[in-house]
Amino acid sequence: MVAALAVTQTIGYGVLYYAFSVFLTPMTRDLRAGGTQVAAALTLAVATTALCAPFAGRWLDARGGRGLMTAGSVLGTLAVLGWSQVHTLLQLYGVFVAIGVASAMVLYEPAFAVIMAWFDGPAYGRGRANALLAVTIVAGFASAVFLPLSGLLVELYGWRQALVVLGLGYGLAAIPLHALVLRGPAHQAAEATATTRGDLVRSAVRGRPFWLLAAAFTAHNGAVATIAVLLVTYLIHLGHPPVFAATVAGLLGVLSVTGRVVTTGLRRRWAAAPVAAGVFAVQGAGTLLMPVVAGSAAGAIGCVLLFGIGFGVGTITLPHLLSERYGTTAYASLSGRIALFAVADKAAAPLAAVALAQAAGYGWVMGAVAAACAVAALALLAYHRL
Template sequence: MSTAAETAIPAPGDGGQSRSGRGWRIVAALAVTQTIGYGVLYYAFSVFLAPMAADLRASNAQVAAALTLSILIAALCAPLVGRRLDARGGRGLMTVGSVLAAAAVLAWSRVESVAQLYAVFAVIGIACSMVLYESAFAVIVGWFDGDERGRANALLALTVVAGFASSIFLPLTGLLVESYGWRQALLVLAALYGLAAIPLHALVLCRRERAERRSVTSGQRAEIVAAATRRRPFWLLVIAFTANGGAVSVMSVLLITYLIHLGHSPVLAATLAGLLGVLSVTGRLITTGLQTRLPAALIAAAIFALQGVAVLLLPLAGRSVPGAVGCVLGFGLGFGIASITLPHLLVGRYGTAAYATLSGRIATFSVADKALAPLGAVALAESAGYGWVMGAVAVASAIAAFALLAYHRL
């Protein structure tokens, strides 16, 4: 596999205890804002779905479409946000995004119709593109430029902490809705997010992550992006992480339903699905540890292949409890590794000067697939059965694995 020298402008690291300490303060701040951000802007929605639908006199499907719209808007905004991050750094963008997100959640609490809900979630989608993982990863990649080990550990720490967002905010949101109603609950969550994210983004993040990045002109950055997008390796990454994102999204939405379809109780199905969050942390720990000994593309390819085997076996072995547990374990190990593998691969081949721009290009495809794949899977399940859905997920996992194998060989 070629190195960053292939297209990127090298940027030597400068190390130092003070710089390292500042870097880890940035990681800590982003861990807080990502956990709260995903909790409020994404996971809490499922708790609000039923009471919102009743209050707005709409169907669950009509209300759920708002979240799909938000994710699609975020995907469309990703390239523009990426270019801005490369040119100006993360502080201003993420601060403005957190203000916009808090204001949008406040507006969400006041919606009176489905049309208003869609308008609010279009704004939330814009805000998400500015404040969630893609932007946070760009800040970390820029700050730890030249420090591969530090970057890997920082990304791992961030994703491990933020991985508990659902575990924290699903029960918290449920308690708030039960105690105060969904509108008041949103006011509390808006205040929580705004009071945490706005000052942390404004005061802890730096305007530029590295001094060396200022020497890269917009023309040079455009050359890096143009050279990357004309060549096969970039599009293999697009294929791999789009296929994996769709597979993971489908299983996130349909796993509980399918386990119940196989004959398991709702409690057991929910418990097994709940393992995915824990397993995502395990998979990230394993992946980060192995990256010091093996190529990251091969590690991810092997885990994606394991996911494909696990989901292919689920219709056959999943009717028994041990079989269902084994299949969920196999699939769950790859549940969160894409988020830490893609930055490693992008920086390794193209450097950091245009990281956010290239990442944003990939996110346009992968995030859109995450939004749309569950809709297609539900339609396929209704027309042909869940077995075909599991087969499609297995095929997507295989495509992701083979694309990364091909990427490694180039």
């Protein structure tokens, strides 16, 4: 089951999220629209995912992941095929609303909920951590695989046929794996009632620890999304060649895998919250140094290494902290509520950063990202003391 989720997450992120950047230029040309207008489709999809996350979470806690993730795979496949046929911006936006809904049903949040339910109970903590690590390590290579693959398909067949190939490939892999391989909890002694889950969620959201987690991972998501979107542009702005900028930015994917492995190892000796807080603080330091030293090749690489080590740490730390404090009975519902804020910030932060860069310069953007990392680190330290 873990292997199946590793495959479907890699293909899902590759097709439903990362491939968009490859199609942006040819779509802009064919739809006769501005680049910002076309790029807004992906922002709309991410915002839709955020809005759907709490509903998906409640469904997952009540009924498990098989039905939801299978239906989401079908919807995702149809949406990508529909994407290949759009001729107006309105059609594009409609398709990406569907992709946003599908993403809430099939990507990390539901996959993690399935893993949490399967590895239920304190005796399975290490198995749960290893399962999360395995899925995120494999899926961490989604961009490295699907960006060049999508580019090759566009070059060979054009962007519309490339989307047909990617959509069918996603459906052929994800639909049967989600339908046939996913299973319900293996170790739960008794099925929790909706009332029990509701009471647990209401109790959690009235407490300070939950909102400290929400603040930490919302701030961190915004920081990571901003760097992911603007790093290449910023390095070019500093005077680096485009090829160098793209190559250095590509280190983020590799470093996200490294950071997850290192953090999982450190958690076996120290508590998860201060470990993640330390990593977030290192990211903030790397961002603050960018305007000072990133003008040189060595300085740029060093800053990206500092930021990249925490690029994927939030992804595996939040599930651990939620299950550690609240158990797995209402994990998906609680995760969905945090995702409502964290994923929304992922959509909004890059747009705000672009506006800030145009108004005040990239130095202020790097300062804002560093401040977000500091907020995330301090919130986790406060959480750990409770």
